[in-house]
Amino acid sequence: MACFRFKLWWIAQRMGDKGGDVPRETQFLLVESKAADAGGEDDASYYVVFLPLVEGAFRGSLQGGAGDALELCVESGDAETRAASFERALFAGAAESDPFAAVAGAVAAARSCLRTFRLRTEKRLPGIVDCFGWCTWDAFYRDVTQDGVQAGLRSLVAGGAPPKFVIIDDGWQSVATDDDDATAADGSVLLLQQQRDAVPEISPGVAENDPGMAETDWITHAYLAAAGVDGRQELPGQRRRRLHEPQHRLPLLTAVVWASEDFLPRDPVSHAIHVASTAYNSVFLGEFMLPDWDMFHSLHPAAEYHGSARAISGGPIYVSDAPGKHNFELLKKIVLPDGSVLRASLPARPTKDCLFTDPARDGVSLLKIWNMNKFTGVLGVYNCQGAAWSFAEKKIMFHQTAGSTEALTCAVKASDVHLISRAATDVPEWNGDCAVYRHASGEFVILPNGAALPISLKVLEQDILTVSPIKDLAPGIRFAPFGLIDMFNGGAAVEGLIYHLLDGANLLGNDDSTSSSEAVGLVCMEVRGCGRFGAYSSVSPRKCMLGSAQVEFSYESSSGLVILQLKGMPKERVHRIVVEL
Known part of the structure; x- marks a missing residue:
């Protein structure tokens, strides 16, 4: 799986099985290899990670060569800056069984060796990533006005989805090219046409992948030139460095990275590939920074497709709706009334069995994306x-x-959430069984360890599944929380979970029924937000407490689904719920 620079600023995925399949300008390469006698067993696989690096004035990239060779291309972007040898232009690392550990280990090793960047886990995330936001770009494009911004904020607040941060994008000042003969009051020229030889050359790989960039006119305004900005950056030793590096080559402290090409609401060809590319790019970029999956329109034919992906992405969530053009039914699956969001704890990535499939091209594969919450996992399944x-x-x-005209089917397992065991409260004793809630249908199933659930989707359809490890409190007494079941990532609402076994557990009969009226156990939960809270319980709860008050609940004996209503936001950070079993 290669992440290659297909445009000047953007990277996307390409899959293959030989060196010649690696595109030019590949920034990251993950290779799966199996022993000759492996027989397709997962535990016989190992994974190799290739990271082309920056060395001095040069940067590396990978590409396929003659005879399916894998080549390292090293370039400076300046015909006068040359070198005959390189010592640290490529890092390669390998690991058995776990591709995500292989990537994390390779990036961490490169960081330790180079000491030129920091890992995502070492950086402090800005507070806005836990809030809902609004961007002006697709709302106004370059016609941004104060009245328009205020109207957009008012309409979102009135509908119950208050943005807590605003991105005022291009358009707040003029970006039009001045006339060539424009002059200031003192007669000085306002526009400087940048000389071609003062701009770093377009990489041959980028020129091949995106020929239009070779025609770009690079322009610098006088006030930038006066400040010493002339289209290039001089480093110690007068070594020229590119100004147009791809989006992942960012400063040490940058904690959030735009992980895809723009959301393009008017371009129907862009929507499925946007979700796929951002997921695969996050395998790479997520080790350095928190991937930002970009804005979306809540009132759009593909709104639920995009919105659900943002909700499980682990990154910031924001829309670019025009004032008054909102789908609040959708937004309330993402945003709480106080403007906060239920953010997953990691960068979302394709599941292990999807890493080397091509869900945008092969006509047979669905894309499965996994992420983690504190006590649940979440899976998104997409037809891309x-x-x-x-x-x-x-x-x-x-x-x-x-696959672009008919429904495709895939198998979903609880173990597709790669770190699902971390959500179990009793990891050594947990047997791998999970309760899985399907957001699209409102149904849930019990998935024993290793069992699979078939899911079928047409193009631009998706399903979100909350995966919750089942706790066996006592024989016949099982429980698993789903969280706020009307929200895409409702499992993130569960911020505290403790199980207590009571004396009644000692009175269970051989048929797993209690021989007295005593309680068997308590489930104590801290839940953020409001709405319908759902959980699986193998027996009907004796009672449910919300704070110090007993509250009503519903219980479906045929399925084991428990639902209670959290009617408002908690007075403190969380609701405190106790379920007595």
């Missing part, structure tokens, strides 16, 4: 078929496959 980057046409294009 039908559009991908064309190496012939140099743009994203529709292509016809069976």
Whole structure:
């Protein structure tokens, strides 16, 4: 799986099985290898990570070569800056069984060796990542006004989805090119046409992948030139450095990275590939920074597709709706009334069995994306078929496959959430069984360890599943919380979970029924937000307490689904719920 620079600023994924399949300008390469006698067993796989690096004035990238060779391309962007040898232009690391550990280990080892960057886990995230936001770009494009911004904020607040941060994008000042003969009052020229030889050369790999960038006119205004900005940055020793580095080559302290090309509401070819590319890019970028999956429109044919992906991404969530053009039913699946969001704890990434499939091109694969909360996991399943980057046409294009016209089916396992065991409160004793709540249908199933659930989706359809490890309190007494079941990542609402076994557990009969009226156990939970709270219980609760008050609940004996209503936001940070079993 290669992440390559298909445009000047953006990277996307490409899958293959030989060196010649690696595109030019590949920034990250993950390879799966199996022993000759492995027989397809997962535990016989090992994973190799290739990280091309920056060395001095040079930067590396990977590409396929003649005879399916894998080549390292090292370039400075300046014909006068040359070198005959390199010592640290590529890092390679390997690990058995776990591809995510292989990537994390390789990046951590490179960080320890180079000491030129910090890991995502070492950086402090800005507070806005836990809040809902609004961006002006797709609302106004370059016609940004104070009245328009205020109208957009008022309409979101009135609908119950108050943004807590605002991105005022391009358009707040003029970006139009001045006339060539424009002069200031003192007669000085306001516009400087940048000389071609003062700009770093476009990388040959970028020129091949995105030929249009070779035609870019680089322009610098006089006030920038007066400040010493002339289209290049001089480093010690007068070594020229690119100003147009790809988005992942950012300063040491940057904690959030834009992980995909723009959300393009008017371009129907862009929507499925946007979700797929951002998920695969996050395998790489998520080790350095928290990936930002970009804005979306809540009132759009693909709104639920995009919105659900943002909700489980682990990154910031914000829309670019025009004032008054909102789908509040959708937004309330993402945003709490106080403007906060239920953010997952990691960068979302494709599941292990999807890392080397091509869910945008192969016509048979669905994309599964996993993430973690404190006491639950979350899975998103997406049909991304039908559009991908064309190496012939140099743009994203529709292509016809069976998967772009018919429903595709995949198998979902609880273990697809790669770190699901961390959500169990009793890891040594947990047997791997999970309760799985399907957001699309409102149904849930019990998945024993290793069991699979089939899911079928058409193009631009998705399903979100909350995966909750089942706690066996006593024989016949089982429990698993789902969280706020009307929200995409409702499992993140569960911030505290403690199980207590009571004396009644000692009175269970051989048929797993209690021989007295005593309680068997207590489930104590701290829950953030409001709305319908759901959980699985193998027996009907004796009672449910919300704080010091007993509250009503519903129980479906046929399924074991418990639901109680949290009617408002908690007075403190969380609701304190106790379920007596």
